[in-house]
Amino acid sequence: MSSAGVVVVGSGFGGGVAALRLSEKGYRVTVVEAGRRFADTDFARSPWQLHRLVWAPRLRMSGIVEVRARRRLLTLTGVGVGGGSLAYAGAHHRPEPEIFRAPGWDPSVDWPAELAPCYDLAERMLGSTTVPRPDCDAGGDGALRQVAGDLRATTTFHPTRVGVYFGPPGVPADDPYFDGRGPGRTGCTGCGCCATGCRVGAKNTLVKNYLHLAEQLGARIRPLTTVTSLHPQPGGGWRLRTVRSGALVRGRVETLDADQVVLAAGAWGTVELLHRCRAAGTLPALSPALGTGTRTNREVLLAISDPGAGVGPGVAISSALRPDDRTLVQLCRLGPGFHPLGAAFVPPVRRFGPHTALLFAMERANSTLTSRYRCGRMTFAPGEGPAEPVSLAAARAVAGRYAERVGGRTHTLWWGPLLRLPFTAHLLGGCPLGGDSRTSVMDVHHRVHGYPGLHIADASAVPTNLGCNPALTITAMAERAFAQWPTA
Ligand SMILES: Cc1cc2nc3c(=O)[nH]c(=O)nc-3n(C[C@H](O)[C@H](O)[C@H](O)COP(=O)(O)OP(=O)(O)OC[C@H]3O[C@@H](n4cnc5c(N)ncnc54)[C@H](O)[C@@H]3O)c2cc1C
Structure with missing residues (x-):
């Protein structure tokens, strides 16, 4: 690789920002991504196309979501060129300002002031806009608004902001965002399939913004390639070992050389890779703080069957309320045809899809897990604060009222009460930021302590439970980090 070559590991929100901003600054960028590349039409039409939904390459499933279960945690993470943006519901939320006063946000940085322009930029890049059509007098959004009234939380009810193109439904349009440099979009049809992969072409995934623009500037993306280890080179620079993702027998190991490496493999991928490198002795000086401060965003998912009109059409997450000052509850929907997913709840939901409202709650409270690495597996031990929920x-109260309003019934994920297994789609933390290498993995510029040329920009850098959807914050933090890089 020529000088100023940067390898970015992972192509989600942090990786997308890295690829574009470093390409703009003249670096030669290669993005290595474990998952495959998808065209809009490749996403699953129904849950029977499990191989297009779930990532389990050894079972020949190369979908967009990886499900991992450990004793204390069940996680969903996105996989593929575009990372979590392929499966995300597209909801964008700026956290409450007091978040940045919580422990974890290093006090040497004025985070609200430094991140404010980065949030603006992230919103522009991801095409963030307020959902124009939650019909707040009808369907699920109407019911949620009534619930807000019941709970004296009327002023907290709001349509969500999402990264979705709301041109005329189903009508293709030239790039509406980047003066014609971006790909075309098609107006959202309100099918509710955002989180199973948008086949319409309305959701602003990273392949439609950051990664698209980065490739135009020469960034190369290598899909289906998993980075297995990182080796600092004696004269400076890095060597990465990679294998073909999901190879049944130990596949051919390839090496990639780089002057600098950006880890953007997500809060699971980055932390696990660093744990493995430390255990194998290739990065022995990594901070003992690695894996501390891992967070679940304190999330709970409830379903309410609605025997009446149902939740109605719309984007996957269309409105929200705050039943108290630390809980956010969002109304979610899945598209038609996803009935088998009703089996994930007790009692099972029979008419899953348009006749089911999903309530997704997140709580802004401090609790952590600590990840460890044993026998080639990442495991979790309790950290600080209360147990993960x-x-x-507050979410049960909203669900109870909602069920009363629609004459339905509340259903919970069966593994929650039965196995006491917390669940998260928003795993955060594990690589604390700070000035002291004993208590943080990287400095406030996202440079890993003790390893020049190694950087981290993804959910593992988010140091608190945000109590809201994190993708916008991950993007804004990455924008802040790469704005500080010099030109190549
Ligand atoms: C179903 C679902 C819905 C969601 N909805 C929302 C939402 O509406 N709003 C929101 O804010 N957030 C949402 N999220 C969460 C959001 O997707 C994540 O917080 C976000 O994607 C994390 O970004 P990241 O930059 O940390 O990395 P990711 O986006 O997770 O990307 C990491 C990438 O790295 C790749 N990778 C991992 N390890 C390796 C390796 N060793 N070698 C090469 N590549 C590797 C992975 O395949 C992945 O593509 C949702 C998540 C899920 C699963």
């Missing part, structure tokens, strides 16, 4: 009283 399998139920939230």
Whole structure:
């Protein structure tokens, strides 16, 4: 690789920002991505196309979501060129300002002031806009608004902001965002399939913004390639070992050389890779803080069957309310045809899809897990604060009222109460930021302590439970980090 070559590991939100901003600054960028590349039409039409939904390459499933279960945690993470943006519901939320006063946000940085322009930029890049059509007098959004009234939280009810193109439904349009440099979009049809992969072409995934623009500037993306280890080179620079993702027998190991490496493999991928490198002795000086401060965003998912009109059409997450000052509850929907997913709840939901409202709650409270690496597996031990929740009283109250309003019934994920297994789609932390290498993995410029040329920009850098969807914050933090790089 020529000088100023940067390898970015992972192509999600942090990786997308790295690829574009470093390409703009003249670096030669190669993005290595474990998952495959998808065209809009490759996403699953129904849950029977499990191989297009779930990532388990050894079972020949190369979908967009990886499910991992450990004793204390069940996680969903996105996989593929575009990372979590392929499966995300597209909801964008700026956290409450007091978040940045919580422990973990290093006090040497004025985070609200430094991140404010980065949030603006992230919103522009991801095409963030307020959902124009939650019909707040009808369907699920109407019911949620009534619930807000019941709970004296009317002023907190709001349509969500999402990264979705709301041109005329189903009508293709030239790039509406980047003066014609981006790909075309098609107006959202309100099918509700955002989180199973948008086949319409309305959701602004990273392949439609950051990665698209980065490739135009020469960034190369290598899909289906997993980075297995990192080796600092004696004269400076890095060597990465990679294998073909999901190879049944130990595949051919390839090496990639780089002057600098950006880890953007997500809060699971980055932390696991660093743990493995430390255990194998290739990065022995990594901070003992690696894996501390891992967070679940304290999430709970409830379903409410609605025997009446149902939740109605719309984007996957269309409105929200705050039943108290630390809990956010969002109304979610899945598209038609996803009935088998009703089996994930107790009692099972029979008419899953348009007749089911999903309530997704997140709580802004401090609790952590610590990840460890044993026998080639990442495991989790309790960290600070209360246990991770399998139920939230405020969310149950919203669900109870909602069920009363629609004459339905509340259903919970069966593994929550039965196995006491917390669940998260928003795993955060594990690589604390700070000036002291004993208590943080990287400095506030996202440079790993003790390893020049190694950087981290993804969910593992988010140092608190945000109590809201994190993708916008991950993007804004990455924008801040790469704005500080010099030109090549
Ligand atoms: C179903 C679902 C819905 C969601 N909805 C929302 C939402 O509406 N709003 C929101 O804010 N957030 C949402 N999220 C969460 C959001 O997707 C994540 O927080 C976000 O994607 C994390 O970004 P990241 O930059 O940390 O990395 P990711 O986006 O997770 O990307 C990491 C990438 O690295 C790759 N990778 C991992 N290890 C390796 C390796 N060793 N070698 C090469 N590549 C590797 C992975 O395949 C992946 O593509 C959702 C998540 C899920 C699963």
